[in-house]
Amino acid sequence: MSELAITVLQFGLLLLLWILILSIIAAQGRDMMVSKRSRTRASAQQAAPQPAPAEAGGTPATVHHSGQTQRPRPRRLVVSEGPLVGTEVELGSAPIMLGRAQECTVVLEDDYASGKHARLFPQGSRWFLEDLGSTNGTFLGEEQLTRASTVEPGDRIRIGKTVLELRT
């Protein structure tokens, strides 16, 4: 084969390598923007069933949305008393499982807590707390939980010797 043809092929190989790289980058799209995506998804789920979050899509917010953003949205779950005092968990859009079992989101090192003790989950812009049939019960303020109820920032969630709070 002529030298020219070989040179063309060699350059073709280099070109193809970069084509591969560019197509990978093009196909990735916004996949690498992790923090932004997860933040917008969290707000989308908390605020309203609205596909495009207001700040990204630029679409006018629905009545739901504008009505609910007034209330400060809890962002953190903080342990305020008990063995794990000071621990913080960022609240996203996923439910949070509390208990002693290793697979829980917040693993409580508390002898009075059950394996899967209670669950915090978002609904709209609010967070709900629900007891999962624990042995010693879950207390919201002074009352023992009997069914899922809303938790406002500052409410004391007591599980065994541990007290948790939502903070904005």
Next chain:
Amino acid sequence: MAAASPAQQKTEHPKPRRNVELILLLIALTIGIGAQVLVGITLEDTIDQQYWIEGAIQAGLALAFHIALRVRAKYADPFILPIVVTLNGLGIAMIHRLDFTDRYAGAEVADRQLLWTAISMGAAILLLTLLKDHRKLRQLTYISLVLSVILLFLPIVPGLGQDIQGAQVWINIGGMSFQPGELAKITLAIFFAGFLANNRDLILLAGKKIGRMTFPRIQDLAPLFFAWLLALGVLIVQNDLGNALMFFGLFVAVIYVATSRISWVVIGFLFVAAGALLAYQFVWHARNRFDIWLNAFDDEIYEQAFGSHQLVQGLFGLAHGGLTGTGLGSGSPDIVALANSDMIIVAFGEELGFIGLAAMLVLYLILFSRYMRAGLGTRDHFGKLLAVAFAVVLVLQVFVVVGGITRVIPMSGLVSPFLAAGGSALLANWLIVALVLLISHAARRPIVVGPMLNTTGEGASGTEDPLRIKEGGGAK
């Protein structure tokens, strides 16, 4: 509002993106097989059946892997496999090219590399199929530690070990040499990830505060330091500095990610500095490498045995390549010792030039970012730490190799992942690929997060177990 929620979540489901992978895979195979054919054309070898059979084997393996992903891990990252296939194919092509030179005449290293590729990909597919969920590995935390010890100690067992070029890292089983230390990368990563996932909170919360840094209690860290000392001890005994650096870097990186305390990185750098100083004082091998690094162009060091000849010729090779390279098959990469393993990056730099080598480094960068992405996306601590550990293993290998040949750091015996000739490294890296793909599958697959819909029963949200969710199960 609640009624609209499931429909909304359905539109948000991540797509499997296996078709994207297939297209990229075809480009990747074209590059790998094309490079090999190009070598044949340039060196005026007859393009006979051999080339097509070898190409078909590569394509078949890649497609088999792709189908295994379609069946077993539909939501796995679609970019990892094409990148790895490209690098592996380019590696085989370059090794094939070096087989034509006098130094490797008749050795047929490329055939062996292809065989190892087949074995490694087969093993990776098997792992993908049998393991299904990476979280099962968490149960093996301490077994992995024991396994790492065994793997690292095997080469110094008399009768089994082999001493090649001053580093005692090979074992010989039935005529085949194998580096068990390569597999220790995986087991140690599992141990570090599992241990830190279990004890992260303890390490974070308990401890003395001295100044602005919080130091953990001794008992929390004892197992980790034991592992670290052991790895380091064995590696110094075996004279394998590159791996010592990698294991320590892995240790520091994973603990930093687990605790997000910068103090660990500071302590880590102090340890590296102290270790480097000690090694320079007491290990001849290390001092030799330092001398070569600092005074590479000194006549005396250039001429002596185990001198800087390899490094300097490597630099000349890179310079010879220039911007576009000499073209595959037209350079003379065989002047450099170990051109097809430790120094294969130089061979690429010479024949593909800066443009080609930069492309390969970018591929490594994307691969690293995909590993990290898998870690960021997955929900369990163990999976996060494991993916990060593997990303660090990858990037440290590339850094140590490329840094070594470009005289940024002293050279040490690591090989560039997927490119270099060497079965054990290839096997280990492919197994890592399988594990990262599993983690990314767990990260991207849709899970049940419908509030109030399922709280305590099978597949309750908050304790998502991908195994329990039926195929196509969303928020229904």
